[in-house]
Amino acid sequence: MAEPRTGPLTVAGRVLAGTLSVAVLGASGLVWYEYRQLDSGMVKSGALAEARKNAPPHLDQSVNLLLIGLDSRKDMDGNDLPKEFVEEELHAGSSEIGGYNTNALIVLHIPANGGKVTALSVPRDDYVQTVGADGKMHKIKEAYGIAKGAAEQKLSGKGLSKPELERQSREAGRAATLQTVQSFLDIPIDHFAEVNLIGFYDIAKAVEPIQVCLNNRVDDPIVARTATREGGGTGLRLPAGVSSLDARQALSFVRQRHHLKNGDLDRTHRQQAFISSVVYKLKQDGVVGDLGRLQRLFDVVKKDVVIDDRWNVLDFAQQAPNLTGGNVEFNTLPITGFKNIGGQEVNTVDPGQIKRIVKQLFGHEVPPEAAPSAPAEQVAPVVPAAFAVPVATRTTTPAAPRSTHSPRTGSPSASPEAPSTGPGADPTGPAPDLPMQGPAVRAGGIPCVD
Numbered sequence: 001m002a003e004p005r006t007g008p009l010t011v012a013g014r015v016l017a018g019t020l021s022v023a024v025l026g027a028s029g030l031v032w033y034e035y036r037q038l039d040s041g042m043v044k045s046g047a048l049a050e051a052r053k054n055a056p057p058h059l060d061q062s063v064n065l066l067l068i069g070l071d072s073r074k075d076m077d078g079n080d081l082p083k084e085f086v087e088e089e090l091h092a093g094s095s096e097i098g099g100y101n102t103n104a105l106i107v108l109h110i111p112a113n114g115g116k117v118t119a120l121s122v123p124r125d126d127y128v129q130t131v132g133a134d135g136k137m138h139k140i141k142e143a144y145g146i147a148k149g150a151a152e153q154k155l156s157g158k159g160l161s162k163p164e165l166e167r168q169s170r171e172a173g174r175a176a177t178l179q180t181v182q183s184f185l186d187i188p189i190d191h192f193a194e195v196n197l198i199g200f201y202d203i204a205k206a207v208e209p210i211q212v213c214l215n216n217r218v219d220d221p222i223v224a225r226t227a228t229r230e231g232g233g234t235g236l237r238l239p240a241g242v243s244s245l246d247a248r249q250a251l252s253f254v255r256q257r258h259h260l261k262n263g264d265l266d267r268t269h270r271q272q273a274f275i276s277s278v279v280y281k282l283k284q285d286g287v288v289g290d291l292g293r294l295q296r297l298f299d300v301v302k303k304d305v306v307i308d309d310r311w312n313v314l315d316f317a318q319q320a321p322n323l324t325g326g327n328v329e330f331n332t333l334p335i336t337g338f339k340n341i342g343g344q345e346v347n348t349v350d351p352g353q354i355k356r357i358v359k360q361l362f363g364h365e366v367p368p369e370a371a372p373s374a375p376a377e378q379v380a381p382v383v384p385a386a387f388a389v390p391v392a393t394r395t396t397t398p399a400a401p402r403s404t405h406s407p408r409t410g411s412p413s414a415s416p417e418a419p420s421t422g423p424g425a426d427p428t429g430p431a432p433d434l435p436m437q438g439p440a441v442r443a444g445g446i447p448c449v450d
Contacts, residue, residue: 041302043076044309047174048192050132054179055188059364061112064187068177068194069104069271070144078166081198100145100170102177104254104271106330107185109362118361119330121268122181123437126335127346131183132176139346140180147176174306186355187362192308199304200254204247206300212253212277213242213448220256232258242446250274265332265437266450272330272441273449280445328443333357334435357434 073081105122124141133146151172155165178189195203204210217240222233234252245253254274260266287293333354335347360366441447 043302043306045171045174045192045194045306046309047171047178048189048308048310050175051178051182051189054131055182056186058188062362063110063112063190065108065110066178066181066189066192067104067106067108068102068144068174068192069106069200070194070196071101071103071141072099072196074166074196075198076166077163079162100148100173101141102144103141104268105140105177105181106271107181107187107189108328109187111363115327117328119272119328120185120358120361121272121330121332122184123265123268123332123335123347125264125345125347126184126333126349127339127341128180128184128349128351130176131179132172133180137341139344140184143176143180144173148173184351184354185358187358191310194306195304197251199301201247201251202300202304203297204250206297207278207282208246208250209244210250210274210278210281211242211244211446212238212274213446214238214240215448215450216240218256218259220252220259223258234258260450262438262450265335268332269438269441269449272332273447276328276330276441276443277446279443330441330443331361332437334437353435357436361434 075081101124103124105124107120107122109118109120111117122140124139126140127137128140130136130138130140130143130146133143134150138146148169152165152169155168160168174192174194178192182189218236218238220234220236222235234256236249236252236256238249238253254267254271256270257263257267287297334349334357336350336353337348339346339348356366441449
């Protein structure tokens with residue numbers, strides 16, 4: 001087995017466990033160096049070992065972390081979450097909905113020089129070739145469930161207990177997700193963290209209320225699922241501007257996809273903005289540095305988050321200030337359009353373009369013949385000035401509109417953008433000709449999103 005890499009941050013991913021837990025753990029990173037006991041009790045996974053066998057080579061000593069938000073209504077042992085909690089409290093549907101889809105996939109790139117952290121969201125419906133699942137084309141979110149189902153069927157006759165069968169089959173799902181993301185982006189994944197539906201809620205409950213900002217009011221009524229109707233909706237109703245959310249509303253905020261112009265693509269920006277808002281809150285509330293309060297947060301995180309087993313806690317200390325001080329920028333990788341395949345609407349992508357964008361964004365040299373095509377026209381953003389957080393200059397990628405009968409109607413015309421100015425602007429950021437799906441979200445405040 002290859003020796004573990006000892007780059008500057010071989011532990012940073014633990015600090016960024018899933019969507020909300022990213023914020024909770026990130027804010028506590030400043031004290032991990034001295035209080036290693038916070039590390040005990042975390043659920044560990046060995047799935048990274050399989051992914052490392054065919055991982056792309058490292059081009060430098062930076063670290064790539066994959067954050068997995070698992071849309072599962074099951075606990076760690078494979079049991080259904082309580083119906084009254086999932087259906088009545090969260091309005092998240094039954095335990096049969098969601099399966100084992102990875103509805104949030106965020107890669108954080110932490111440079112070797114300790115500079116700005118770049119976070120990339122991969123839209124969950126991107127249609128890609130899976131690796132470690134069945135090798136076929138699927139939505140990227142489905143790699144986990146396909147591999148898990150195959151492993152569960154293979155293991156079912158070996159007399160394993162239900163919890164052990166669940167653990168081993170989930171490991172196959174994680175390994176497939178890691179390998180698929182590595183192949184799609186052409187980068188190695190050094191660490192990962194996974195959080196499920198109940199984990200997000202528990203952590204949100206520990207830090208509520210959380211402020212978020214919306215560009216427009218939202219009304220997402222719940223529509224019951226029937227044999228002839230898909231159903232959906234979260235029940236979320238919020239005005240434009242800043243609102244304070246409890247844990248139930250927070251989950252609705254990051255899950256809403258109906259009644260949004262760009263559907264899942266807007267939901268991706270919600271996830272990014274929510275992480276930024278929680279980090280900002282914890283810092284403003286003085287949670288950073290308060291061991292007692294941090295320990296309580298960790299007690300919540302430990303039972304709901306899965307991390308890989310290749311960490312070195314001491315390496316984390318030098319990057320913690322960037323992760324908690326607003327030196328993180330979130331972007332969403334572009335799509336080229338939409339298509340209906342086998343009755344499912346998927347995002348079409350240009351794999352070559354994605355790989356070029358990732359290399360350039362991460363500061364790696366791109367061969368001249370692989371340079372991105374000419375950028376699309378840029379337009380200026382419209383966000384409430386009092387709540388705006390600087391965004392980096394980007395161009396948008398046009399795409400064909402979806403069919404009007406779909407709840408995901410509309411084209412992925414990314415929210416308009418303009419160069420960052422004023423305090424917090426990053427003049428050394430990536431080249432302005434990189435096409436992204438919507439505006440960059442800069443940590444360090446309460447970003448406004450759709």
